[in-house]
Amino acid sequence: MNPSRFICLKQTAFLLIMGFAWMIPSMSGWGKDVLIVLSGDDSFKNFASKLEAELSDYQVERLEVNTDSDYPIYKKTIETVKPKVLILLDNISVKFAQKLNQSGQSHKAIASMALNLKRLLADDPHIAGVAYEVPGYTVVSSFKKYVKPELEKIVVIYREEEFHTFVKDAKTQLASSGVELIPVKIDGFAHLPKKMNRIIKKHLTRNPENADAFWLINDNKLLTKDNFASIWITSARKNKLPILCGLKNFVNPSLGFCTFAAIPSEAGLASQVSDYVFSVIDEGALPADIGVDYLLETKFYIDETKYKHFEFSITDKHRYLIEFVK
Amino acid sequence: MIQRLTFLCVLALLVAPRLRAESVGVYVPFIGDIRVIQNAFKNDPAFRGKTVTVFSKFKDFKGMSKISKFDFAILPSSYGRYYKDYVAIGQLKKGDVPDQKYLLLSLKNKISIKNLAKGTVGLVDEVGRRKTKSLIKDLFAGSVFKQIKRVNKPVDLFPMLVLGNADFIIISQRNLANVKESKAYTIDSSEAVSLPQIYRRQGTKSSQDWLTKIKRETLMTLDFSEVEVFK
Known part of the structure; x- marks a missing residue:
């Protein structure tokens, strides 16, 4: 074989091997x-x-x-x-x-x-x-720190089977901030919508525990399409006590549902x-x-209409931390 | 014609760097509204002709600095220990005090060294992830932790303790008062460490006369009151 042709073939083969080796990882x-x-x-x-x-x-x-x-x-x-x-x-x-x-x-x-x-x-x-x-500690202690410093008691309705640790942790953690968490279990009642709805309505409209606020856990067994408007929204609009939640969409003056929300910062x-x-x-x-x-970093939202209704006052020092929803 | 164009291009290249506004990058782990701090710097005559960018996270400062180095920077004093791209030219002070300690805190009272080695420590990422281990070693010689967790902002430190993400936190004295939410115990404290410093980009000789002209109100937005210029 012609030596120059052999060198040319070698170079081509080398380039092909290199190209193939480069392609494998990609x-x-x-x-x-x-x-x-x-x-x-x-x-x-x-x-x-x-x-x-x-x-x-x-x-x-x-x-x-x-x-x-x-x-x-x-x-x-x-x-x-x-x-x-x-x-x-x-x-x-x-x-x-x-x-x-x-x-x-x-x-x-x-x-x-x-x-x-x-x-x-x-x-x-x-x-x-x-x-x-969003941990209960974060949403409740932030609300206390920035919006309602006199908050002492907060009530939560939850399903023990699903949220036992979540609520237990929140109770211990909030105690360190001087807040008493009052848990209300609805186990068993989740399958009996009428009974469950009665409990929700009672705590939101009559506030038997004399709590300063209500913490809402995101739970689709608690908030259903059947009871959302008829129970949750209707009761929340009576404005007996502020509702704190973990969804931005729930803080909306036209909805009249949650007063304050803490959501994860992406x-x-x-x-x-x-x-x-x-x-x-x-x-x-x-x-x-x-x-x-x-999770640690969260973003905060407050319903401006409810903010005025409950006569809250956020200091200038903390105002930049919370977005007002109009 | 071509000669004239070439001359203009060369002239532009020579003059452009001189016309460019000097840049100042500010990163100090502190709790406050970044817009207020940014405005205070912008409106301070000492910074006239300079572009000031205030960062709330170290990694944002570092990322920007990689793209284009700042002419000056205000950074934690620990920066100079681990990076050589900026040189300290001034010291920020609060009153006459130029330094502070870092504290190791826990929610539990009785902690032995053995407990430290089993525990997770949380601290603000103020020198970059890869340098954090060295920072802890320099602050608390002899303390070894099983796990290190970093946060971007001092405000997230106390929740780390309360939520159980960390067994200990390391926090500067000046930030403690602003973030303390519940009772915590001081397990150890570091030697005094200089407060943040003003740096100049390595290898440049930009004038530093403006340092003494920074208004007290501007410094107050970062919780400082004076600047001492290094000789």
Whole structure:
């Protein structure tokens, strides 16, 4: 063979091999630091973008999962990508991770934006997390600190089977701020709507505990499409006591429902989750050491009409912290 | 014609840096309305001709500084210990006091060193994630923690303790009064550490005459009252 032709072939082969080697990682995502597993909803996608910005020092890949039938894709992606840490958003990705861990392939993970993670991950050594529910301590103590300093007693209606730890923690934590939390259980009554509605109505309109406010837990068994307008809104509009909640949409003068809301700050949550990712990758922390934490950064909203009705007064020093909804 | 255009381009390149307003980046872990602080700096004649950007998070300052270095910066004194891109040229003071201690707090009273090693400590990310371990070691030599958790703002420190996210928090004396929500015990305190300082970008010789002209009201928005210029 002509020597110059042989050199030319060698160069071509080398370039092909290099090109192929370069393509393998980009095709398969091999060796990524972080895999974000999320469902396809826009709120998860927006949050994933915030996480990617926080984790710009790492190689991050996304995987969307939506139904149980996506589990094989999830499993295959984990095996291909081999991420150092998984970020699990939504309950379906937590479910997939627990299923794979139980099969013997455990992967370190941080979960968030899923319901009841404190309970779901209580005995899971492989998945740490940040609970998505705004803790009672945060919403109530912030309301006391910024809006109603004289608040001493607050009442909450809850389902023991689902929210036992959440309410128990809140009671202990609020005691340190000088607030007495009065829990009212409705177990059993959730299946008897009439009885449950009677309890809700009684506490919102007659205030038998003589509480200073009412803390509403986001629970779709408590707030149903059947009782939302007829019981909750009708009772709240009587303005017997301010209702504190964890949903921005409920603070709306035209609705007349919640007075004050604390909702998760997406930027703050992304920062909290990425700090734990950093701890695992760079500091060698184990998910079991991190545990499932409460979220820290929240945004506050207050209904301006109710603010005037209850004659609250927020000092200039704190006004920038709370958005007035007109 | 081409010669003239070339001359104008060269002239523009030479003059542009001189016409560019000097930039000042401010990051001090403090509780307050960032807009109030930003306005105070903007309206202070000492900062006339300078663009001032106030950051509420260290990582935002660092991110911006990576894109374009500030000519001057107001930063925690610990910054100079871990980074060499800015040089300290002035000391902020409150009254005559140029320093403060950092405190290690817990909700529990009786804590042994053994407990520290089992516990999680929370603190404000004021020098970047990767430098936090060194900062803790420098502040509390001998204290080893199992886990470190960082927050962006001092206001989130006390909730970390109450919510059980951390067993201990490290907080500066000046921030403690603003964030303390319930009874907590001081387990240890650091040596005195300088309060935040004013820095100049490394390798530049911009005038620093303006430091002595900063109004007291401007400094008060960050809870300081005076500037001492380094000789």
